[in-house]
Amino acid sequence: MSAQGNGKFYLYTRYERFWHWLQAALIIALAATGFEVHGSFTLLGYKRAVTVHSALGITWLVAFAFFVFWVATTGEWKQYVPTTRKMFEVMRYYGYGIFQGQPHPCPKTPDAKHNPLQRLTYLALAAALLPFMMLTGLLYWLYNDWAALGLGGLSLSAVAVAHLLGAFAILAFLVVHVYMTTTGHTPLAHVKAMCTGWEDAEDGKPEDWEKRTA
């Protein structure tokens, strides 16, 4: 996990970085306004919090469609295919090796961005949790049209509690995710990479199976 090696390499494309930070901003703003609507605190005032939350939610929905398009057309989806290979090594690394100064078992390259733990987490996020939040949020937003949409049997309370549970899950993810950015060879190395696109090269190379095949 030293900084030597062969310098830097371009890991995150421009759209990818833009998408990451846009989504980060949206999620943080949605969480802030969402928890205000939930009654956790007062910041914008209830009415404005609702207005802003709805606007951001719909914005996110539209922006997410671009992400899906990008993932599908660039083949990046292959980076999210889950695997159990090396899973144990990664878990062992974060649970033990990282305290011993050992190198990460899965060095990053443009063809293999995600270790098995990341693959699983980001897949769960992008394919399950975020769509779940969009779906429950959209339903919540369309509450007054439920009867017209043939959804009259839905319970607002159930939709609200589902949306709330998802929000806590995202919040918990956010805490861990932000912390994990500090596990690079310097605490800000990963954040820097997500801004500039250039990651510092690490020792070692991924195995062939880890690479995305174009």
Added chain:
Amino acid sequence: MRLCKRPLRIWGGLAVVAAVFLIAGPRLLGAAPSDKNADAAPGRQLARSAVTAPGARWTTSDHSKYEALQKDFAKPEEVTAACLSCHQMAGDQIQHTIHWTWICPDCGDGKSMGKYGKTINNFCIAVPSNEPRCTSCHIGYGWKDKKFDFADKNRIDCLVCHDTTHTYQKFPTKAGYPVTEPTLFPEDGKTYLPPDYKKITAKVGRPDRLNCGACHFYGGGGDGVKHGDLDSSMGMPKKSLDVHMDAEGLNFSCQRCHTTKDHQIAGRLYTSPAAPERISLTEADLASKIACESCHGQKPHKNDAKANDHVDKVACQSCHIPEFARVLPTKMTWDWSTAGQMNAEGKPFKKEGPYGKPVYDSKKGDFTWEKNVEPVYYWFNGAMSNMLVTDKVDPTKIVSVNHPAGSPSDGKSRIMPFKRHTGKQPFDPVNATFVIPHLFGPKDSDAYWASFDWKRAVASGMKYVDLPFSGDVGFVETEYFFPITHMVAPKERVVACGECHNAEGRLKGLPGVYVPGRDVHAGVTMVGWGAVAAAVLAVVAHGVGRMVSSSRRKGQ
């Protein structure tokens, strides 16, 4: 640091964000262009022109020129006879109104509901046996006991509603009659003058707010006692008190909404809703009762889709009447059980409290008055359920003498604001029924205000209505509700969203609806924050571990 060193590349991204906002923004954040025409909502336009168009209120007759009115009337019944000599159908019409009979004709058995039926309240409780005092607000002359002849058309009081000079007054204790010579009424310290019938009949016309208000502002025997949203401040209100009746603005009369046909005035609230359907004037311009929606439509808010989304569950009044009694105080509690105390001289007395209003009266007990009162909220289908004097009373609970009818699941009810008046009133603890006390009567009679003896007063009242009475008098806690529908405030003063979307807000405890911000799923919330806290603890522990192990390695 190379953090975010290529700002130009961001612009492409920002363009995408802008595009997204352009697509999603307008519906969410502001007015869609088509909303410009919303002000031209036809119902609203019609209503406005009906009151403001030139010549909107006009007549084809000058009553000062009618022969039948060219005489010196000695008695008010003579005035009525003169009125009916031209208005032949008016007498019959009046006799079919609840204003005349004080009985709701379409409720239950057609005998029990109404002021002169078996319904009671927790103010002066009931009319029977107290007629001469109560019937000063009857549109008739001489209803002093149950022998009153309802068939006698000449006993109809035309003037109390149709006097536009506002000089005509009925004396508070003369069974609906005005005085024949100047008379002081000691209770309000006012001297009542005999009406100048010639002057008044020369100027009769359609009733205005002051005519209706002569009784409806003073229900319960004083200004603002009963309703909370009706008191003398509504005679000539400012816009800040009521946007529609604003004397210098729209200046609506009562009948603008309380549509009147054949002297039947829409708006009575007993077992059936005053407005069976909330329909637009553009659908039915002869709707029997004008509701908010009749003019404002089903999507009344121009630039606020979310507010329009509330109209299926929330009555307009709930947000647009933030408080009632905004100018004058209204009575909020009345405890009859403390009545009967005497002062040092052994005489009944009154004690004045805040707002210059009595807080104790030996005849009536303790009162409290309040101003700017926040309503209570209930599901309401437009009708009230009333207990009858004969209904069983459970003295261990607060008994609802009347209660808003409706439920969250009937598809018709909406959340409506109410004034809740609480009190303690006499009841029969042996028979477990309410009682009708005989309150008003001459000196040395059984009336409570003469004898200050509850047993005598109740025995006399119950005998008068021919109902059983055990002889024992207890006091039971009761509540009584009035729908709040007047005193519609300007839109700047509307109830803010957070006042209901709040665990401790106005809708606290209202069942049958999930209110975001109020119903916070305490258990789920606790588990959720617990999970987030666990994540924080885990990463902090991990981080500390890394720091410790790293410095230990460096030390080696």
